[in-house]
Amino acid sequence: MKVILANHAGYCYGVERAFNIVEVAATSAQRPITTLGPLIHNTQAIDALREERNVSIADSLDEIEEGTVVIRTHGVPPDVLESAEEKGLEVIDATCPFVRSAQKLAAKLVEEGYTLVVLGEKNHPEVIGVTAHAGGEAIVVEDPDEISQYLPLKRVGVVVQTTQQLEKLEKLVRRLLPHCKDLKVQNTICYATVDRQDAARKLARDVQAMIVVGGRHSGNTRRLVDICKEGKVPVHHIETADELDKAAFNDIDVVGVTAGASTPDFIIEDVVRKLESF
Template sequence: MNIILAKNAGFCWGVKRVVKLTEEKIAKSDSIIFTYGPLIHNQEVIHKLEEKGVCTLPTDISDNHLDKLPANSSIIIRAHGIPPDKHKKLTDAGLNVLDGTCPHVVKIQENVEYAFSHGRIVLILGDKGHAEVTGLLGYCPGKGYVISIEEDIMKIPENKPVTVVAQSTLDKKTYDKLTKIIKIKWPECQIIDTRCDATTRRQNEAIELCGKVDAMIIIGGKNSANTNRLAQICTNEGVPAFHIENANELSNVNFNKIKTVGVTAGASTPDWIIESVIKKLA
């Protein structure tokens, strides 16, 4: 069986950055290290960090529990970013806050904050409840709306100037469809394409691969939005797509009629997991 591995599979720059930040802090620090929510959406990576003493805090942790964390503890903000009020609470609790927010996400936060400060409502194209989207909403309190499907657009008041941004991992098809409708409802709206170039390249490459293979293997956490989106993109291309978290799950795939398989991976999938999958496929 022929195997074609996507060039852009695996850790994106923002994830590499926050994982490196965490590893460096582990090497230098004697204090307890926490992460605000899972550092990345990959359980095997989280488990390895836990083995090194890193503790994951739930994002809904109460102020009372924050105040009880050991003095001089460090807390790392994941690449998705967090709302500014949450950041303040971490600082007020006396924690050493290390901001691992992806610089690309920081730019989106700045766009949202600027629009909000100028009296505009902000439409965020993306997944309701996703950590990045939740963080962005914190920069436009009471003036932000998450748009996941066309019906969401119809619920927005029309008499306000509008700025549109997108979750960094949003796929092109959804982005184009939603912005087209928004332009009709608000002809003078401000649309800022905040999708990540690395994510776009990864998605385009998956589409291209689908035309060359009999099936696609997509590696990544089941709770990873960008990995789930990759799997959906491949399915939409009409190719059998198998979303797995690790090489062990390949036993659930029937390769009898597959001569060529394509392999890609989400932004939170480390090289060692990708390599183990390729090794088992070979």
């Protein structure tokens, strides 16, 4: 079976950067290093970090007594940073610069007097952080249709979770435009997301089945699954090569592979190798 890997797949700039930051810190650390939440949505990569670098995970600051706390790519509300410093913890902020930019733009829109609308997953840490940086007052919509209950609005400023689909933002703007005199849109979707989604969409047109590799809790991976499903071919969302069943590919000659922004290369390589062996 021929296996084609998408042109853009796997670790993005922000995740690579966060891993490098943690690895450098772990190499010279005299005190414990703890990430606030899993550094990325990938069980295998997190296990490796714990076993090989002795980096542990805490769900909240209450669980961290001493040492260094690492803020992951999604960022955190400002009061979390303040609390960590008050507790005497060393803070390593690995918030992705694209998320940081969304936080700043959201805060600026509120300063300028716009009603802030955030397009994204309500309970996602990135969305919670962006909203908090803007003072906490925001309308958060996961689906553009949800905005109708808040209309009409006078002055609206929009930011987007960095891993959302452009089509959703376009739909939200179409919903808002007829009802807002002053609409300011900051497209904060990151280039890594755009590249991965475009590459997956194109590849899904040229193959007989698509494999999407990535954590089941990873929002950007789930959106890649949705995009691949827009095509006409079967789509399999897996976390590791172990989930691949040869019987499912009996009639397939060409399969495409893509992967979420938090999927390590070694997992993608395992998947490609196993598919090629079918």
